[in-house]
Amino acid sequence: MSAEQVVRVGVLGAGVVGSQVVRLLTEQADELAARVGARLELVGVAVRRPNRHADIPAELLTTDAAALVAREDVDVIVEVIGGIEPTKDLLLTALRRGAGVVTANKALLAEHGPELYATADAVGTDLYFEAAVAGAIPLIRPLRESLAGDRITRILGIVNGTTNYILSAMTADGMGYDEALAEATRLGYAEADPTADVDGFDAAAKAAILASIGFHTRVGAADVYREGISAVSASDVAAAARLGSVIKLLAICERTTATGPDGGPVESVSARVHPVMVPRSHPLAVVDGAYNAVYVEAEAAGRLMFYGPGAGGAPTASAVLGDLVAVARNRVAGGRGPRESAYAALPVQPMGEVLSRYHIDLDVADRAGVLAAVAGAFAEAGVSISTVRQEGRDDDASLVVVTHGAPDAALAGTVASLADLESVRQVTSVMRVMG
Numbered sequence: 001m002s003a004e005q006v007v008r009v010g011v012l013g014a015g016v017v018g019s020q021v022v023r024l025l026t027e028q029a030d031e032l033a034a035r036v037g038a039r040l041e042l043v044g045v046a047v048r049r050p051n052r053h054a055d056i057p058a059e060l061l062t063t064d065a066a067a068l069v070a071r072e073d074v075d076v077i078v079e080v081i082g083g084i085e086p087t088k089d090l091l092l093t094a095l096r097r098g099a100g101v102v103t104a105n106k107a108l109l110a111e112h113g114p115e116l117y118a119t120a121d122a123v124g125t126d127l128y129f130e131a132a133v134a135g136a137i138p139l140i141r142p143l144r145e146s147l148a149g150d151r152i153t154r155i156l157g158i159v160n161g162t163t164n165y166i167l168s169a170m171t172a173d174g175m176g177y178d179e180a181l182a183e184a185t186r187l188g189y190a191e192a193d194p195t196a197d198v199d200g201f202d203a204a205a206k207a208a209i210l211a212s213i214g215f216h217t218r219v220g221a222a223d224v225y226r227e228g229i230s231a232v233s234a235s236d237v238a239a240a241a242r243l244g245s246v247i248k249l250l251a252i253c254e255r256t257t258a259t260g261p262d263g264g265p266v267e268s269v270s271a272r273v274h275p276v277m278v279p280r281s282h283p284l285a286v287v288d289g290a291y292n293a294v295y296v297e298a299e300a301a302g303r304l305m306f307y308g309p310g311a312g313g314a315p316t317a318s319a320v321l322g323d324l325v326a327v328a329r330n331r332v333a334g335g336r337g338p339r340e341s342a343y344a345a346l347p348v349q350p351m352g353e354v355l356s357r358y359h360i361d362l363d364v365a366d367r368a369g370v371l372a373a374v375a376g377a378f379a380e381a382g383v384s385i386s387t388v389r390q391e392g393r394d395d396d397a398s399l400v401v402v403t404h405g406a407p408d409a410a411l412a413g414t415v416a417s418l419a420d421l422e423s424v425r426q427v428t429s430v431m432r433v434m435g
């Protein structure tokens, strides 16, 4: 291709992200052309209601996404519709006829990534998705390319802007949950159905993508243990504050090595999303609002931290545009970006076997023998206690127990036994703690 040539681009969806993609493509047309070595010509934008997009030239708008992806003259499809259907079929159609695809759709990738990759591979075209995890933060490309020579052992961080916005607002401003969610939605951070954010589905999809790339193993959305933030109460926030901590929704992906029956090492991977009490001294504790931050630990590189805006129209469009430039450059140069790398095929460890530390707040009767009964419940499950603190007295007595790391199933069993003790009036807060 020469500088006079063009790469034709079709955009699916012009909502929070898509409208910003169209704006940047238009406003930066000359600079993008100089960077790619060919003009990026926007040839169509599929929308649901054309009358709502006065800022996009009417001749570009179409309600027929299926026709846009099937057009033989469209070189790259940018998908910012979201959801599984009809999006999956639209992208498969585009890939099958050799178009490059750029998508921000983590839900689709976590569920159908292998099929999309295989289709792209079959025709030798590109599938890029930097915006799908941690918005504007360059994370997918560092994992797929920059760190491809290293051995990643852990990926941990805040990957959902909406829940981080809500938890930050509840912690710092004392804002109510519903008000904070409404504000995150108004600012364009939340998914079309914000249940995906607050119940942890969005973060779990991102964890699946990160674990798959980081550990060269297919990890799907269903492999990720998931708890959201809808059960996080003001009393949990207060309990965390008393411990010098804040609550964050973390995605944690780990590669673990155990000793197998023959004495040799047995590797597995795990991926989970749940609220965690994070000490205020930890860098993740100060990641506020819709910002995301992700640690990547690799054997040779050590610990890397990626930080920046994790949601919002313009930041996400930045990642989409970066991918679009990469795909367009590949087409100009006649090359391809990275393919799926799933050769390791490591087993996924069940959550019950994953080591966790718990913070447990108990409302107890303040009388002789209570502490022994509580300690007995931990001992029976083989869970070792790190610290115990008694607060208040008489009718207001509470015990705060922090455990050492133990299998999650043993900890969950201990909490159930504690709730059954006659001397425990109520288990008021149970939260995993960092470490």
Ligand SMILES: NC(=O)C1=CN([C@@H]2O[C@H](COP(=O)(O)OP(=O)(O)OC[C@H]3O[C@@H](n4cnc5c(N)ncnc54)[C@H](O)[C@@H]3O)[C@@H](O)[C@H]2O)C=CC1
Binding pocket: 012, 013, 014, 015, 016, 017, 018, 046, 047, 048, 049, 063, 065, 079, 080, 081, 082, 083, 086, 104, 105, 106, 131, 132, 135, 188, 189, 190, 191, 192, 310, 311, 312, 313, 316
């Ligand atoms: N908003 C954000 O901060 C981020 C969003 N994403 C992802 O980007 C994608 C888009 O997100 P948003 O722009 O926030 O959503 P949005 O709901 O604002 O925009 C989606 C648009 O697609 C349109 N649409 C739906 N089905 C269509 C169809 N069949 N044909 C044409 N148009 C159709 C909708 O009418 C809507 O205007 C999602 O996959 C989301 O998970 C990723 C990172 C951050």
Ligand SMILES: N[C@@H](CC=O)C(=O)O
Binding pocket: 132, 134, 135, 159, 160, 161, 162, 163, 189, 190, 191, 197, 202, 310, 311, 312
């Ligand atoms: N709803 C998502 C958007 C970005 O991925 C979030 O809040 O992080």
Ligand code: NA
Binding pocket: 130, 131, 132, 133, 134, 135, 136, 137, 138, 139, 140, 319
């Ligand atoms: Na990103």
